[in-house]
Amino acid sequence: MRVMVIVKADKNSEAGILPTKETKETFAAVGKFNEELVKAGVMLAGEGLQPSSKGKRVRFSGQQRTVIDGPFAEAKELVGGFWLWQVKSMEEAVEWLKRAPFDGGKEVEIRQVYEASDFPAEVLSAEDAAREQELRDELQRKTAKR
Amino acid sequence: MTVADTHRAIDAVWRIESARIIAGLARILRDVGLAEELAQDALVAALEQWPASGIPDNPGAWLMAVAKHRAIDRLRRSKLFEQKQGELARELQSRQEKAVADFETAIDDDIGDDLLRLIFTACHPVLSPEGRVALTLRLLGGLNTEEIARAFLVPEPTVAQRIVRAKRALADARIPFEVPRGSERAARLSSVLEVIYLVFNEGYTATAGDDWLRPALCEDALRLGRILAELTPKEPEVHGLVALMEIQASRSRARVGSAGEPILLMDQDRSRWDQLLIRRGLAALDRAEKLAAARGPYTVQAAIAACHARARTPAETDWPRIVSLYEALAQLTPSPIVELNRAVAIAMAFGPAAGLEVIDNLASEPSLIAYHLFPSVRGDFLFRLGRFPDAQAEFERAASLTRNARESELLLGRARACAQAQMRSGSP
Numbered sequence: 028m029r030v031m032v033i034v035k036a037d038k039n040s041e042a043g044i045l046p047t048k049e050t051k052e053t054f055a056a057v058g059k060f061n062e063e064l065v066k067a068g069v070m071l072a073g074e075g076l077q078p079s080s081k082g083k084r085v086r087f088s089g090q091q092r093t094v095i096d097g098p099f100a101e102a103k104e105l106v107g108g109f110w111l112w113q114v115k116s117m118e119e120a121v122e123w124l125k126r127a128p129f130d131g132g133k134e135v136e137i138r139q140v141y142e143a144s145d146f147p148a149e150v151l152s153a154e155d156a157a158r159e160q161e162l163r164d165e166l167q168r169k170t171a172k173r
Numbered sequence: 174m175t176v177a178d179t180h181r182a183i184d185a186v187w188r189i190e191s192a193r194i195i196a197g198l199a200r201i202l203r204d205v206g207l208a209e210e211l212a213q214d215a216l217v218a219a220l221e222q223w224p225a226s227g228i229p230d231n232p233g234a235w236l237m238a239v240a241k242h243r244a245i246d247r248l249r250r251s252k253l254f255e256q257k258q259g260e261l262a263r264e265l266q267s268r269q270e271k272a273v274a275d276f277e278t279a280i281d282d283d284i285g286d287d288l289l290r291l292i293f294t295a296c297h298p299v300l301s302p303e304g305r306v307a308l309t310l311r312l313l314g315g316l317n318t319e320e321i322a323r324a325f326l327v328p329e330p331t332v333a334q335r336i337v338r339a340k341r342a343l344a345d346a347r348i349p350f351e352v353p354r355g356s357e358r359a360a361r362l363s364s365v366l367e368v369i370y371l372v373f374n375e376g377y378t379a380t381a382g383d384d385w386l387r388p389a390l391c392e393d394a395l396r397l398g399r400i401l402a403e404l405t406p407k408e409p410e411v412h413g414l415v416a417l418m419e420i421q422a423s424r425s426r427a428r429v430g431s432a433g434e435p436i437l438l439m440d441q442d443r444s445r446w447d448q449l450l451i452r453r454g455l456a457a458l459d460r461a462e463k464l465a466a467a468r469g470p471y472t473v474q475a476a477i478a479a480c481h482a483r484a485r486t487p488a489e490t491d492w493p494r495i496v497s498l499y500e501a502l503a504q505l506t507p508s509p510i511v512e513l514n515r516a517v518a519i520a521m522a523f524g525p526a527a528g529l530e531v532i533d534n535l536a537s538e539p540s541l542i543a544y545h546l547f548p549s550v551r552g553d554f555l556f557r558l559g560r561f562p563d564a565q566a567e568f569e570r571a572a573s574l575t576r577n578a579r580e581s582e583l584l585l586g587r588a589r590a591c592a593q594a595q596m597r598s599g600s601p
Contacts, residue, residue, distance in 0.1 A: 066285075067189065068399030071449060111449070113392060118185035122232070142426075 029071065029113055029140040030120045036107035037133070041078045041098065056128035064112070069123060075108035111140070179224045187216055188315035190233040194240055195312055196287035199350050202244060205294050206340030209312060211247070215240040288313075289404045290350050292397075295339075296365040299346045304339035305368045306375075307332055313400075314393045324390050325375065362405075366414050366471060369397050373418050377425075378577075391422050402457070409465035412457045413472030419454030420478040423447040435583055439487045451482045473502045492522035509538040510546075517550055525557040545574035549584060556591060561598065565591035 044050060064070035076082075080098035099105060114120045120137045129135060174182075191212060198208035215236045229235040295308040306325075310316045318336065322329040353361040376390025398415040405411050427441035458479055461472045468476060477498045484490040499515035512535055520528025532551055541547040552567030568588035572581045 066400065066403045068396035068403075071453070113396065115188055115389075115392075116181065116185055118181045119188055122182065122185045122189055 028116070028142065029111060030117070031138050031140055032110040032112060032120070032124060033106055033136040033138065034108045034110075034129075035134065035136075036076075036079065036105035040075075040107040041080070041105070043078045043080075053128070060127055063126070064110070064123065067123075069112050069114060071111040071113050073108070073110040076106060079105050174227070176224045179228065180220065182228055183216070183219050183223060186219075186228070186232040186236070190236055191216075191315045192288060192291065192313045193233070194237050196291040197237065198240055198244055199291060199294070200287050202248075203350055205291070205312070205343055205350065207247070208244075209340070211240045211243045212236075214243050285404055286352065288400070289352050292365055292401060292404070293352055293361055294343065294348060294350055296361075296368045297343065297346075297348050298361070298364050299348060300339045300342055301335075302368075302371065304335050304342065305364070306371055307335040308339045309368050309397070310372065310393065311336055313397060316393065324387060362408060362410070365401065366410060369394050369401070370414060370418070370471075372397070373421075377421060388425060391418070391425065394418060395422060407464060409461045410469040410471050412461035412464065413469055413475050416454045416457035416461060416475035417471055417478055419450045419457060420475060420482050423450035423454060423482065433579060435579055438481060443485065446482070454482065455479055468501065470502060470505045473498055473505065477502075490521070492518055496522050509535055509541045510544075512538075513541070513547060513550055516554075520554055520557075525554040529554045529558070543574060545571045545580070545584070547571075548574070549587075552587065552591075556587075556594070559598070561591045561595035565595070 039045075039050070039053075061070065061073060064073075078098065082097040082099070084095040084097070084099070086093040086095060112120055112123065114123070117137065117139065124135060124137060127135065194212045194215065195205070195208045198211055199205045202208050202211075218239050219232075219236060223229075291312055292309070295312050296305050300308065307321055310321050310324075311318070316324075318332045319329055322332040325332070352358075373391055373394035376387045376392075376394065395415075395418050398411070398418055402411050402415050423446050424438070424441060426447060427443065427445040428436050428438075430436050454475065458472065458475045461475065462468065465472065477495055480491050480495050480498070495518040496515065499511065499518050503511045503515060512531065516528045516531035516535075519531055529551070532547075532554065535541060535547070548567040549571035552564045552571060555561075555564035555567060565588045568584050568591060572584035572588065575581050575584065
């Protein structure tokens, strides 16, 4: 199974990359942890996100789309980075995460990613399925013509 | 935390740590079987103690410490025993004292080399293929006997016996616990790659049973491949194999329909392909191609898989390139199966008549007589040439040859389609 490990933003990540001793140490420690994950064949992907001051939000209401510029308040609710891990169980993800070099009351969240087999057949109604099949056939006819 | 919770957590710790513990012990003890036994002892101790004491902060170190103590006990005991054997034991004794001393310092050394030694030992050609697979999954995949048995649809005692036999064979043949060097290395590495790919294929196209895909085995194989790629970063074929497995695995969501039926590559909904795995596969292929002047067999196969992965629609597939890659593969590893695939590519690039010509040259090939894909491919060419009754007969023959129930259904479905096409075309 796949899990997403979500690291929340904090004061430092919201401030961007600053060349301080602390940042350097954190980087080195996370780098070493990443290396361990790669060597164990666990890490599929992992990225750190830039501060929310460079981010945007789009709010949906009926036909209206409103774009909101960052930064966004509540650093604790923002995502600062994520990993995608391939593990055998949630317990294995927990054991890996326990080895991560975090401190200071930081909370990191693990969420299981949906797999195709997790969707019950009813989610896609027979009508939707037929429509999808039609679209696929249409696509096939188009590609066959080329 | 309930006892069941703790046991699940212990399973997880075991999966993460077991290979490193076994590998570290095996280096000192020079005996993989004994190392595995002692590591198991440590696991049993954890199962006994952790539900009451809680999981230690550093569970890996805890397990290693317990296993280490057991190993030292064992060494001391055998030392006493050998002292009684007189003169002959003297040399052994000093070696074992050294081993005990070594233990304290050496076991925490770089574990990477030990893991590599363990992989090469578990995949040693002196073992039967089944033995290699079982031992590799047990020692490196952290799977228990029951899990291996379930994955390969064989009774648990059979797997247990394969493992016991494999360990004994390693001890009897006095296989050294080391990474092979020089001319031996290439042959031994290909045995390792073979084992990993065998596990992958067992999961990807189950040879028997009703499930067409047993994803857990694919994931185990991919994990082993990714681990190996980090241990041997300069071996192009390791990256080639990883690339091949990543790209094939990227299609797993698309290759089985909602009723569990297989969906062939050209009919798959490509929007369901896993782009993350494709990207990883293409990156691994790139690594492989940069490392070697000429592509090895796994890298060629990965390059073929990449042609499909890059095509957004079936019509965009670069068939002439696939034909030339199959030609390269036929030179590296000539086999009727490769020829069969080359015939398919030629039919796609230059029409079914050209493909049929290649395949008919193979008709006398003894290894293909009982292989269901041969009549299935031939049936496909005949169908496309409008020779429906001939095609129908081939599909029916193919269905009778496969051991996989789902695949058999698919083939019988195609045979029925031939009969319908014949009726529509109006001729008898």
